[in-house]
Amino acid sequence: MIDRPARGAAPVIAIEGVAKSFGAVPAVAGVTLDIARGDFFCLVGASGSGKTTLLRLIAGFEAPDEGRILIDGEDMTNRPPYARPVNMMFQSYALFPHLSVADNVGFGLEEERRPRAEIRERVAAALDLFDMGSLAARKPHQLSGGQRQRVALARALVKNPKILLLDEPLAALDKKLRERAQLELVALRERVGITFVMVTHDQEEAMSMATHIALMRDGALCQVGTPRELYDAPQSRFAADFFGAANLFDETAGRTVMVRPEQMMVSRAHPSRTGVLAASLANVVFLGNAYVCHCALDSGKAVQARLSPADMAALGALSAGDRVYLSWDPAAARVLTS
Amino acid sequence: MTMAAGEARGLRRVILGTTTTWLALFTLAPFLIVLAISLVESRFGVPPYEPLFAWSKGLWPVFNGTLANYATLLTDPLYLEAFGSSLRIAATSALITLTIAYPMAYAIARARAEWRFGLLMMIILPFWTSFLIRVYAWMELLNANGLINALLIKLGVIDAPLTLLNTEFAVHLGIVYSYLPFMVLPIYAVLERMDWTLLEAAQDLGAGPFSAFRRVTLPLSLPGIIAGLLLVFIPALGEFIIPDLLGGPGTLMLGHVLWTEFFNNHDWPLASALAVSLLVLVLTPAALLYRTLRRAEVTS
Numbered sequence: 337m338i339d340r341p342a343r344g345a346a347p348v349i350a351i352e353g354v355a356k357s358f359g360a361v362p363a364v365a366g367v368t369l370d371i372a373r374g375d376f377f378c379l380v381g382a383s384g385s386g387k388t389t390l391l392r393l394i395a396g397f398e399a400p401d402e403g404r405i406l407i408d409g410e411d412m413t414n415r416p417p418y419a420r421p422v423n424m425m426f427q428s429y430a431l432f433p434h435l436s437v438a439d440n441v442g443f444g445l446e447e448e449r450r451p452r453a454e455i456r457e458r459v460a461a462a463l464d465l466f467d468m469g470s471l472a473a474r475k476p477h478q479l480s481g482g483q484r485q486r487v488a489l490a491r492a493l494v495k496n497p498k499i500l501l502l503d504e505p506l507a508a509l510d511k512k513l514r515e516r517a518q519l520e521l522v523a524l525r526e527r528v529g530i531t532f533v534m535v536t537h538d539q540e541e542a543m544s545m546a547t548h549i550a551l552m553r554d555g556a557l558c559q560v561g562t563p564r565e566l567y568d569a570p571q572s573r574f575a576a577d578f579f580g581a582a583n584l585f586d587e588t589a590g591r592t593v594m595v596r597p598e599q600m601m602v603s604r605a606h607p608s609r610t611g612v613l614a615a616s617l618a619n620v621v622f623l624g625n626a627y628v629c630h631c632a633l634d635s636g637k638a639v640q641a642r643l644s645p646a647d648m649a650a651l652g653a654l655s656a657g658d659r660v661y662l663s664w665d666p667a668a669a670r671v672l673t674s
Numbered sequence: 675m676t677m678a679a680g681e682a683r684g685l686r687r688v689i690l691g692t693t694t695t696w697l698a699l700f701t702l703a704p705f706l707i708v709l710a711i712s713l714v715e716s717r718f719g720v721p722p723y724e725p726l727f728a729w730s731k732g733l734w735p736v737f738n739g740t741l742a743n744y745a746t747l748l749t750d751p752l753y754l755e756a757f758g759s760s761l762r763i764a765a766t767s768a769l770i771t772l773t774i775a776y777p778m779a780y781a782i783a784r785a786r787a788e789w790r791f792g793l794l795m796m797i798i799l800p801f802w803t804s805f806l807i808r809v810y811a812w813m814e815l816l817n818a819n820g821l822i823n824a825l826l827i828k829l830g831v832i833d834a835p836l837t838l839l840n841t842e843f844a845v846h847l848g849i850v851y852s853y854l855p856f857m858v859l860p861i862y863a864v865l866e867r868m869d870w871t872l873l874e875a876a877q878d879l880g881a882g883p884f885s886a887f888r889r890v891t892l893p894l895s896l897p898g899i900i901a902g903l904l905l906v907f908i909p910a911l912g913e914f915i916i917p918d919l920l921g922g923p924g925t926l927m928l929g930h931v932l933w934t935e936f937f938n939n940h941d942w943p944l945a946s947a948l949a950v951s952l953l954v955l956v957l958t959p960a961a962l963l964y965r966t967l968r969r970a971e972v973t974s
Binding site: 395396417418419422423426430431433444447492495 | 869871872874875876877878879880881882885886889890893894
């Protein structure tokens with residue numbers, strides 16, 4: 337894990353008991369959350385989980401019904417969006433269609449009444465950061481999707497905000513471009529050094545980009561931690577299922593144990609350890625770099641095991657209906673606490 | 675070549691042919707007749723103007739055309755004054771209409787989706803009544819014994835009735851009232867299509883509500899504003915009924931002067947010259963309108 341902030345350092349964003357309803361529908365229900373300086377923080381959850389509302393509360397587009405939001409120790413709750421030291425990159429990019437690329441990027445600096453020469457210089461520097469200098473005179477409709485995304489980023493960063501808010505910044509890009517843009521965003525955060533708060537519904541995107549993730553569900557925080565913590569030690573069934581596939585076993589003591597498919601071992605002979613499950617193979621899915629064996633326990637419960645090609649080869653030819661034994665290293669199993 | 679393509683081409687020809695014939699018959703031909711009449715001198719008789727070409731001398735027709743009527747328009751202060759006051763009244767009415775219509779269009783565009791249709795209907799609804807009847811209604815309202823004066827006297831705002839009818843004020847009022855929807859609708863159409871996250875983006879970048887309006891909403895609604903201004907300005911320029919019924923003897927407008935030349939003075943050539951001048955006056959802003967709309971189409 338890179339640049340984990342020192343424990344006890346003042347958070348750049350402190351969200352204290354924030355609640356927001358739209359009519360009778362609660363969108364955010366009592367969220368308390370600290371975001372550390374320099375974090376690449378991801379708010380992740382399904383649609384309707386309240387992640388976008390939380391981002392908009394930080395930006396100031398929504399006012400909380402309860403609680404308060406502090407940025408750098410200053411209470412922002414009653415401050416309009418135009419007076420907050422944050423900038424947002426919108427999902428639709430929200431580029432001004434009547435302004436050139438340079439004027440879009442310079443918009444916020446002109447609002448600050450900066451001298452003309454300074455604006456020109458900073459706009460050029462921001463565009464150069466994204467290799468967009470040659471397109472400064474274009475209008476947004478003359479740009480490709482990837483170019484628009486860069487202009488939106490340049491526009492949001494040119495004012496040197498304390499925090500950059502990103503609302504599904506990669507959703508409008510196609511898959512190939514998106515993977516490259518993920519890496520670029522992470523590198524960008526390291527270069528500019530400010531805190532990024534990103535909303536995404538894509539758990540893989542959150543895992544690969546974030547230093548910390550807050551998983552949201554029904555307007556509340558489900559679990560907050562590093563990607564590793566959320567993947568390796570989910571506290572709930574929901575968290576376990578959200579980040580990748582999970583085999584969940586309810587034990588008699590009322591607790592639930594999770595084993596990730598890649599931790600699940602498959603053998604033809606009964607292995608010499610405890611907690612072995614007998615199952616029959618339903619089918620095998622080839623993924624290129626791995627195989628996923630879908631098995632059924634005698635109880636009918638479905639269990640997945642993800643095997644490397646080498647492990648698969650060691651098992652020999654398998655066909656549907658074959659009896660197999662499933663087992664795992666007890667250290668790899670996680671007890672869900674809630 | 676498929677059958678469908680052949681049919682489509684045939685249909686296209688019919689539609690294009692009908693349109694062209696219609697325009698030639700009812701727009702181009704009348705205009706050419708008016709243009710021809712504007713180029714000759716008036717006389718007593720039927721028709722009350724000289725022919726444009728005379729065959730009286732020799733084999734070749736003699737061209738009788740003259741620009742005398744246009745010269746009259748440019749030299750007689752009456753016509754210049756009528757041009758001037760028409761331009762002034764049409765322009766101020768269009769601007770007043772804009773200041774009233776813009777907030778209305780904005781409010782409707784920002785109203786909840788299920789309210790918008792009803793609000794728009796309320797803008798359009800009065801137009802299901804004849805224009806003439808609505809102008810007559812204003813005569814009754816503005817009368818010395820009319821509802822407005824009666825109400826003001828009852829409220830104690832005034833002692834004696836105000837002269838509202840037969841004033842330039844009444845003409846402005848009539849134009850603003852009558853043409854309001856032509857301003858509201860194009861502005862609404864632009865605002866309704868606008869992406870409101872652009873305003874959030876402006877705010878996010880430090881723009882207060884006023885600045886966000888000035889730098890984002892206003893420039894983006896410019897095509898609607900220009901379309902609305904021209905849709906009010908152009909018909910107001912040649913408006914006849916409103917100045918005739920609501921305006922006083924001091925209100926000099928082109929439409930009215932044209933009527934007088936044609937029906938009272940029977941000076942068809944001069945009336946025609948007025949009509950052609952009015953058309954040229956109107957074509958300039960209309961061409962501007964066409965260009966702005968084309969440009970707006972390209973950028974959106």
